[in-house]
Amino acid sequence: MTRIHQYVADAFVAEGVDTVFGLMGDGNMAWLAEMAGRPGVRVVHARHEAAALAMADGWAQAAGEVGVCSVTCGPGVTNLVTPLRVAAHNRTPVVVLAGDTPVGTAVHYQSFDIGSLRALADVDVVAVRSHGDLTAKLRAAFGTARRSRRPVVLALPYDLADERCDLPVYVPPVRPAGPAPARARDVEAVRSRLAAAGRVLLLLGRGAVAGGALGSAERLADHLGALTGTTVKALGALHHRAGDLGVVGGFSSPEARERIAGCDVVLALGAALSWHTTLGGALLAPERTVQVVDREDPWDPDDVFDPGLKVVADCRLFLEQLLEVLVPADAAVTPGARRPAPAALPRSPDLGDIEPADGLDPVAALATVRRALTDPVQLVVGAGHFWNHVVEMPEPPAPHRLQVHNGFGAIAQAFPAALGAALAEPDVPTVVLEGDGSLMMNLQELETAARSAIPLLVVVIDDGAYGAEYHKLVASGMRAAESVFGFADLAGVARALGLRATTPSSLDELAAAVATFLDDPAPTLVDVRVTRRARAGRYRSTYPVDASQNRSPSSARH
Missing domain, CATH: 3.40.50.970 (Thiamin diphosphate (ThDP)-binding fold, Pyr/PP domains)
Known part of the structure; x- marks a missing residue:
């Protein structure tokens, strides 16, 4: 019979995990050692739990897969509150294998209610308490991380992790379906708004960049003669265009804000319409704003802006659908003017000679x-x-x-x-x-x-x-x-x-x-x-x- 921590290692490998960031202690050392011995798995031992989770966050964003972090019980878990909150804000899928204090001990000096992380960091917590619920909770942790694109803490008591079990081979949950196209009626609603518009702004966010939508976005901007701009996380997306306003929101110049206010339609593609981007609604008019996002409820603590029209769809697929009804297949689209690259090295404008x-x-x-x-x-x-x-x-x-x-x-x-x-x-x-x-x-x-x-x-x-x-x-x-x-x-x-x-x-x-x-x-x-x-x-x-x-x-x- 295999031990629980070995079965959990089997499950993580079955989920495709090949990189783990962690800091070991009594609560997770057996599992980390087991993972490190698996072929093709790399365990990176950090020096602080908060850093280990931030590493998993950065890895997940770069790899496009679920990041994995592991910490021990008690103070190992409490050190995660800030990076958990950050990863939730980033919408990063991460599974944290957290050691928990023994279920067989009534009082333990490292006891901490891991469930409280739901309120403290706004993340999901899955607590294993027996052999019987282990497989389902492993599947729930990875399934939720992928589907909701947010951190999930999987709590495993370390006395339970050392017990023997006879469980069937772990089978990962079905992965989320691929990118979803927009409904035809939503595409038509956007088309009609653009057709009636004079000046248009395409506002690109990280979702447009990650989804490979920049080429289609630029083609649409060229066809419409539209202005473009980005959120911070899509910085530089279409900077080469002469009509690009840069980062929209708090970083917009007075001139740029005036041009944005004069737009008849703002089409936000894969962008969270946060307070900083909309300036609390003072910069973008809700009734003139269309938002295209890949899910109905993109989590953002500053996402308080309610657009006049929200389209739930993959940005790239939506743009391809929109271009089909806007631009004939054989039509030639004239590229917009390009911004000249600065020749001189940029310098701070408020400095004279520097000693x-x-x-x-x-x-x-x-x-x-x-x-x-x-x-x-x-x-x-x-x-x-x-x-x-x-x-x-x-x-x-x-x-x-x-x-x-x-x-x-x-x-x-x-x-x-x-x-x-x-x-x-x-x-x-x-x-x-x-x-x-x-x-x-x-x-x-x-x-x-x-x-x-x-x-x-x-x-x-x-x-x-x-x-x-x-x-x-x-x-x-x-x-x-x-x-x-x-x-x-x-x-x-x-x-x-x-x-x-x-x-x-x-x-x-x-x-x-x-x-x-x-x-x-x-x-x-x-x-x-x-x-x-x-x-x-x-x-x-x-x-x-x-x-x-x-x-x-x-x-x-x-």
Whole structure:
């Protein structure tokens, strides 16, 4: 007879699992050891549970499959609350095999109600309590993760996991059906709205990018002479078009907002109409908005916008159906005008001469990294003030392998997520743009990167502070120094933990460091020290600085 933890390992392998991220303890060590011994299965041992789950999140987004994470009971589970909430926000399918305290023990010092994660993190929890319900609950965990595209916690008491069982061979549940086309009446409803419209905006989200709909979207935009724009997670999708407005919402310029307000129809494709995209309904008029999404209830805590028409369908299939009734098969569609590429290296507009002690211009540094990279490349972006510079880049990255980890407003998610993403696509160079404050929360995972030989380039946009808070405090006239910590020797720490690392003092040295990684993609950290004098455009408009506060270059150095 086999033991329960062996049967559960059989089930995970049957589900196609070949990569597991975890941190072991009493509650899950037997299962992790069993998985590690299975042919073709790789177990990546993280140094913190939160990082392990973020790795599974990044892996799942890159691989397009269910990510798997495993932690022990008690504190191993409580450490997951933030990344679970983030993964739920990201709509990432992840199964967490969580050890649970023994069912045969009335009192245990690591007892924790795992079911409370439903309310704490808004995720599904499946608790195994006997041999009889094991198979059904394993099937439920994977089926729910795939169908609902959200994290599921599978709780397995570790005394039960060690028991012997005689269960039939595990058979995975039927996978969800393929992409669904739109109903003919919905296609006709959209066609008639477009036919009566003067100006149209196509708003593309991550669903349009992931679904392979960009080619059809551009053909539709060319046919209609439409404007285009994106959400943050589809950054750069049709940036080459002269009529592209960039990221729609809080990042839109006053001119762009005026053009958006003048549109007769906004066709949102695979985009969550969040508060940030619609500005709470102030930017997009519900009655003039059509949303095409692949499910009736896309989960988003900010999804409070109710469009005039919602079409539930796969974006690519919907566009193909729409083009069939809009554009004759033999019709020639004239491509729209293209945006010229900037010749000069972009620089921050509010900087004069920069002294070496100030650090590099973050806008120029990010542009240098972008120009040093060649497609295909997988880019993972973290949250913080620097993130705004990335969104505002004149030369944004290609969106196909882009992950933006700003869900739940949580920092410290991008670096571990990038470790997972790099393992999901090992033949594609993976680069993560992360802030110094975020990296400080995950320094231990530098050792994971080195020990596991994960081919990742970590580019730290290091302003020696919590930059978002710094600029807000300066604008408000409060004690900005409380957000400043100075520059630590991040490259030295990375080298001590086994990475190749450097702190470039010029843009040329930065470009050379990126080139070195591309030539030899060993785990690498580049600590890019940047000036705090540079503010992203959205911060300049949202948090204007009173000149009477005398925010001089010297006052910004601490």
